[in-house]
Amino acid sequence: xxEVPERxxxxxxxxxxxxxxxxxxEYLSFCLAGELYGVAITRVREIAIVPxxxxxxxxRPEVLGLCSVRGLLVTVLDLRRRLGVAEGPTTRRSRVLLxxxxxxxxxxxxxxxxxxxxxxxxxxxxxxxxxxxxKTPDHVAAVGRLDGQLLVIIDLKLLLES
Amino acid sequence: MxxxxxxxxxxxxxxxxxxxxxxRNLLALDAAQKAGLPDPTLINEAFRAVHTLKGLAGLFGSTxxxxxxxxxEDLLDELRLGRRELRAELLDPLxxxxxxxxxxxxxxxxxxxxxxxxxxxxxxALRGLEQGEVAEQGALEQYALDxxxxxxxxxxEEHRLRASILAGLALYKLRVCFDLxxxxxxxxxxKERAKPYGEIITYLPTGESPSVDTIELDxxxxxxADLSTLVGALGTDRVVVEPIARSRPREGLAPSVLPxxxxxxxxxxxxxxxxxxxxxxxxxxLKAVSQTVRVDIRKLDHLMNxxxxxxxxxxxxxxxxxxxxxxxxxxxxxxxQRLGRTFDRRLLELQDGILEVRMVPLGQVFDRxxxxxxxxxxxxxxxxxxxxxxxxxxxxKLIVEELSDPLMHMIRNAIDHGIEGAEQRRAVGKPAxxxxxxxxxxxxxxxxxxxxxxxxxxxxxxxxxxxxxxGVLDATEASQMSHREALELVFTxxxxxxxxxxxxxxxxxxxxxxxxxxxxxxxxxxLESEPxxxxxxxxxxxxxxxxxxxxxxxxxxxIYAVPLAVVSxxxxxxxxxxxxxxxxxxxxxxxxxxxxxQLAVHLRLAxxxxxxxxxxxxxxxxxxxxxxxxxxxxxxxxxxxxKPLGHSLAAVRGFSGATDLGDQRVALVLDVGxxxxxxxxxxxxxxxxxxxxx
Numbered sequence: 001x002x003e004v005p006e007r008x009x010x011x012x013x014x015x016x017x018x019x020x021x022x023x024x025x026e027y028l029s030f031c032l033a034g035e036l037y038g039v040a041i042t043r044v045r046e047i048a049i050v051p052x053x054x055x056x057x058x059x060r061p062e063v064l065g066l067c068s069v070r071g072l073l074v075t076v077l078d079l080r081r082r083l084g085v086a087e088g089p090t091t092r093r094s095r096v097l098l099x100x101x102x103x104x105x106x107x108x109x110x111x112x113x114x115x116x117x118x119x120x121x122x123x124x125x126x127x128x129x130x131x132x133x134x135k136t137p138d139h140v141a142a143v144g145r146l147d148g149q150l151l152v153i154i155d156l157k158l159l160l161e162s
Numbered sequence: 163m164x165x166x167x168x169x170x171x172x173x174x175x176x177x178x179x180x181x182x183x184x185x186r187n188l189l190a191l192d193a194a195q196k197a198g199l200p201d202p203t204l205i206n207e208a209f210r211a212v213h214t215l216k217g218l219a220g221l222f223g224s225t226x227x228x229x230x231x232x233x234x235e236d237l238l239d240e241l242r243l244g245r246r247e248l249r250a251e252l253l254d255p256l257x258x259x260x261x262x263x264x265x266x267x268x269x270x271x272x273x274x275x276x277x278x279x280x281x282x283x284x285x286x287a288l289r290g291l292e293q294g295e296v297a298e299q300g301a302l303e304q305y306a307l308d309x310x311x312x313x314x315x316x317x318x319e320e321h322r323l324r325a326s327i328l329a330g331l332a333l334y335k336l337r338v339c340f341d342l343x344x345x346x347x348x349x350x351x352x353k354e355r356a357k358p359y360g361e362i363i364t365y366l367p368t369g370e371s372p373s374v375d376t377i378e379l380d381x382x383x384x385x386x387a388d389l390s391t392l393v394g395a396l397g398t399d400r401v402v403v404e405p406i407a408r409s410r411p412r413e414g415l416a417p418s419v420l421p422x423x424x425x426x427x428x429x430x431x432x433x434x435x436x437x438x439x440x441x442x443x444x445x446x447x448l449k450a451v452s453q454t455v456r457v458d459i460r461k462l463d464h465l466m467n468x469x470x471x472x473x474x475x476x477x478x479x480x481x482x483x484x485x486x487x488x489x490x491x492x493x494x495x496x497x498x499q500r501l502g503r504t505f506d507r508r509l510l511e512l513q514d515g516i517l518e519v520r521m522v523p524l525g526q527v528f529d530r531x532x533x534x535x536x537x538x539x540x541x542x543x544x545x546x547x548x549x550x551x552x553x554x555x556x557x558x559k560l561i562v563e564e565l566s567d568p569l570m571h572m573i574r575n576a577i578d579h580g581i582e583g584a585e586q587r588r589a590v591g592k593p594a595x596x597x598x599x600x601x602x603x604x605x606x607x608x609x610x611x612x613x614x615x616x617x618x619x620x621x622x623x624x625x626x627x628x629x630x631x632x633g634v635l636d637a638t639e640a641s642q643m644s645h646r647e648a649l650e651l652v653f654t655x656x657x658x659x660x661x662x663x664x665x666x667x668x669x670x671x672x673x674x675x676x677x678x679x680x681x682x683x684x685x686x687x688x689l690e691s692e693p694x695x696x697x698x699x700x701x702x703x704x705x706x707x708x709x710x711x712x713x714x715x716x717x718x719x720x721i722y723a724v725p726l727a728v729v730s731x732x733x734x735x736x737x738x739x740x741x742x743x744x745x746x747x748x749x750x751x752x753x754x755x756x757x758x759x760q761l762a763v764h765l766r767l768a769x770x771x772x773x774x775x776x777x778x779x780x781x782x783x784x785x786x787x788x789x790x791x792x793x794x795x796x797x798x799x800x801x802x803x804x805k806p807l808g809h810s811l812a813a814v815r816g817f818s819g820a821t822d823l824g825d826q827r828v829a830l831v832l833d834v835g836x837x838x839x840x841x842x843x844x845x846x847x848x849x850x851x852x853x854x855x856x
Contacts, residue, residue, distance in 0.1 A: 052827045054720065054820070054827060054828045054829065054830065055720060055767070055768075056811060056814060056817075056830065057765040057766060057767060057814075057816070058765065058766070058814050058815065058816060059811055059814050060813075063810070063811070066807075066811075066820055066828050066830070067827070067828060068822045068827070068828050073805045073806075073807070073808065073820055073822075073828065074808075075807075075808050075810045075811055077810070101808075101809070101810060102809055102810075103808075103809040105808040105809045105810060106808075107808070107810060
């Protein structure tokens with residue numbers, strides 16, 4: 001599978017940093033309802049332009065629809081509904097992240113906009129409960145900062161398996 | 163990455179293969195024993211499979227498998243060495259071991275250490291078998307054989323020798339001379355040619371080879387044929403056939419014609435170290451070089467996806483070609499197109515090749531059926547012959563797997579409900595033993611599987627009466643039914659023709675499930691039955707799972723596929739009168755009532771614009787369970803590739819999968835069986851539940 005361009009650029013720029021601090025991890029940041037979120041880039045297989053979606057009657061409300069990515073049947077979930085944030089219209093910036101879900105299924109995650117790949121060391125992350133309060137759901141793994149904005153790191157495994 | 167798991171997977175599949183081999187040989191042995199001709203090679207093969215399984219299980223620490231293999235091996239060894247006579251009672255525990263082996267493996271796979279409850283009873287049954295009695299003593303004295311030869315016979319060979327003499331066969335010596343370089347092939351050829359005439363007991367080098375490049379062997383051969391036949395069949399310039407004389411001890415005559423040494427005048431007692439050639443021959447024949455590789459089916463799916471990606475690359479290249487042409491590089495484009503065509507052809511071959519690798523012979527599932535048949539018919543005390551043809555017919559691996567249960571059910575039905583008891587059969591002049599035929603054959607793009615019995619046939623009148631009693635039919639409908647339609651009632655849930663339920667085929671749960679399962683594979687099932695003559699079920703299946711003919715329909719702007727196998731007709735629906743009956747919408751169709759399902763309403767589809775004036779009813783369903791799906795538009799018939807919905811949609815009912823429409827869009831495939839169930843059984847309750855859900 002072709003490497004995501006954003007990811008390639010980021011990797012080149014950050015190679016030196018990685019060499020200095022091996023524990024740092026790459027996160028893909030994206031927008032949902034104006035807020036910044038991030039997921040470990042190792043979980044993201046591909047970033048796709050929103051394909052035509054087929055409604056699935058009777059599915060859970062967060063299921064946006066089904067699509068085919070080069071013959072692979074993919075269920076697209078609306079991350080906004082899953083995380084309970086406001087929904088805006090689909091724009092030309094909207095993307096679907098293809099990620100590995102439970103039972104080896106490839107799932108699509110609808111996001112409002114993909115930003116960039118960031119390299120964050122564990123020391124740059126704070127526990128979610130400290131920043132966002134004790135009631136933070138389990139799938140919010142940590143909180144980082146990017147250009148003065150909060151970056152909410154989501155644990156996809158916990159989010160998709162619950 | 164998957165070292166340990168991979169090795170375990172390998173163990174399971176190898177063990178399963180060995181169990182299958184055991185099962186196959188037992189079945190053949192059972193048939194041979196019934197015919198009175200137990201073939202020693204079958205016992206040997208079964209023994210070898212269990213022996214290998216024992217070693218394998220020890221290696222992987224599967225104690226249950228080890229213990230059972232040990233006990234089974236002991237019994238097979240006794241049978242093989244003739245210490246016990248092969249009888250049906252001895253075959254029973256062996257057949258049971260096949261099932262228990264499988265149960266143990268399944269439990270191992272699920273990580274359960276505990277052996278299945280069936281293991282201990284079987285082990286004690288195997289242990290409790292009485293010691294066999296064999297009356298082979300005295301047999302060898304009938305021939306004056308060289309003690310030197312007798313000393314080198316293995317226990318097995320000696321048993322075969324005794325058994326052959328007792329069976330009244332004559333002994334012959336074949337003196338053969340082979341080139342050392344081609345001895346394996348030459349021996350195999352000799353075995354092949356000799357097999358129809360008798361059995362090779364052993365062969366020993368004479369030590370008198372005429373040259374260093376050749377080896378001379380004496381082959382001890384037991385046969386019912388006379389000398390001239392054998393000379394004609396086997397004799398060549400390199401194979402000399404001689405009889406071995408009887409010593410006739412009973413008549414008190416001294417051995418006269420040939421001295422005992424005739425067999426092997428100077429045979430060395432043990433093959434000497436430098437004399438390794440015949441040993442090599444034996445080794446080779448035991449380790450038949452395998453040409454096959456086991457592959458996880460997911461790896462093939464992965465390859466198939468790569469083919470999909472390659473075709474994408476191919477269309478990108480084509481677009482580049484068009485750009486080059488626009489810029490005036492005509493010659494380059496022509497060359498590019500030529501390469502492109504070759505690429506396409508090869509890609510198609512690759513795709514076909516992968517599909518072909520997924521094909522496995524139906525024999526795999528037929529063997530399992532034969533085992534069930536044997537067991538069930540013994541339980542019921544019915545004597546039934548199974549005749550299998552076309553076991554080599556191939557189908558996609560997934561289809562074969564999915565077929566196992568439905569076929570099993572049909573076979574059980576045939577044994578339990580189809581074949582009559584022996585007295586009843588004699589009374590109508592049929593042979594006491596019933597026959598069930600299992601035929602498979604290729605027919606165009608499809609594979610047909612037929613299950614035919616020569617039993618009593620289905621009592622259509624009883625079926626209809628029962629259906630009326632259960633309220634599935636009303637009296638008028640019942641009176642208008644054709645014989646064929648009446649037979650179709652077999653597929654109605656809850657109808658069983660035999661009044662008393664039995665352990666074997668249960669209580670009328672089944673044929674409807676069978677039909678649904680077959681339909682899910684894109685297949686159709688047909689039923690023919692003549693009272694007193696028998697019943698035939700014919701299943702038509704696509705050869706590859708993926709491709710199904712479907713009727714594409716549109717409802718509320720969405721496209722759905724209805725598998726053609728469940729569609730009986732489609733008709734225009736422009737405001738015909740409908741009425742409500744027990745909460746269902748019903749219309750009349752040629753005098754009968756047809757329940758309707760307004761798909762847009764039933765699936766709670768968001769309707770953007772009002773439905774068109776003229777709509778369509780797609781009549782679909784099985785047997786008496788028919789329903790009219792009301793749709794906006796018929797798009798047409800299409801062969802589609804059905805893909806299963808992912809884990810994330812596992813809870814969604816009413817769809818059996820989805821298909822790519824080619825333009826990145828997908829269409830859901832309706833699971834008509836499930837929809838009918840909702841409308842008929844669950845009725846409006848289900849409807850409301852969905853409303854709450856959505």
